[in-house]
Amino acid sequence: MMKRKVLFASLFLAIAVIGWFAWSAFSVPRQRDxxxxxxxxxIDLGNTLVVFYSLGGTTKEIAGRIAEMTCGTLFELxxxxxxxxxxxxxxxxxREQKSGKLPELKKIPSDYSSFDxxxxxxxxxxxxxxxxxxxxLSQSDFQGKIVVPFSTQGGNFGDFFTCFEKExxxxxxxNSMDFSRxxxxxxxALDEKIAAWLNELRDNLPRKLEI
Ligand SMILES: Cc1cc2nc3c(=O)[nH]c(=O)nc-3n(C[C@H](O)[C@H](O)[C@H](O)COP(=O)(O)O)c2cc1C
Incomplete structure (x- = not known):
């Protein structure tokens, strides 16, 4: 009995320590005001749709900024x-990643035809x-649309963009873009980076549309 208690306590402690390290390594401070x-x-990019998923609010904030700068429509997954x-x-x-299982989403955009x-x-x-x-991505067909992926991360985006292109x-x-801590x-600096990125995208758009 005593052994089990010690085992549970050690397990809990190990999870708490790993969690704390992961949080301090990966968390990004929220932006306000x-x-x-x-x-x-x-920045005129035509009709823009900004689809995003955000657990802690960082991606949501950047998505909101893109929508504001381009007068776009936000869609939160x-x-x-x-x-x-x-x-x-x-x-x-x-565990979810190891199992290859994907979470169920409440809703995804049904039509991209009105967006550039x-x-x-x-x-x-x-x-x-x-x-x-x-x-x-597994449920979407972009029907030849220009899709611009962006990531937010603590510091290392790994194979995020390679995977995105595949899926x-x-x-x-x-013109994909990553935003680090x-x-x-x-x-x-964040505002400047988003504006510079969107301006470059606008200048590249005619070429991209001809692909
Ligand atoms: C489960 C999990 C795994 C993460 N893995 C990484 C990672 O591999 N590389 C990295 O730089 N940041 C990593 N992070 C940090 C997040 O990518 C980063 O904090 C992101 O901006 C959070 O976005 P959100 O607030 O929109 O959810 C991870 C965060 C979580 C919760």
Missing amino acids: MRVFPEAER ETEKSYPASPMLYLSVW VVFVGSPVWFYTLSAPIRAF ARSAKIA STARDIS
């Missing part, structure tokens, strides 16, 4: 079952796509 993007500086809180989160995500550009944003989970974005069916992938910390 960003300035309203001036109307005159809005949600899972039917929610993920447990840290530290069990890491174990749960890791579709942004797809996701956090990096264990050096690759988050499972909800993988689930989204995004009938998409013309353009250091950029996300500084609000004006």
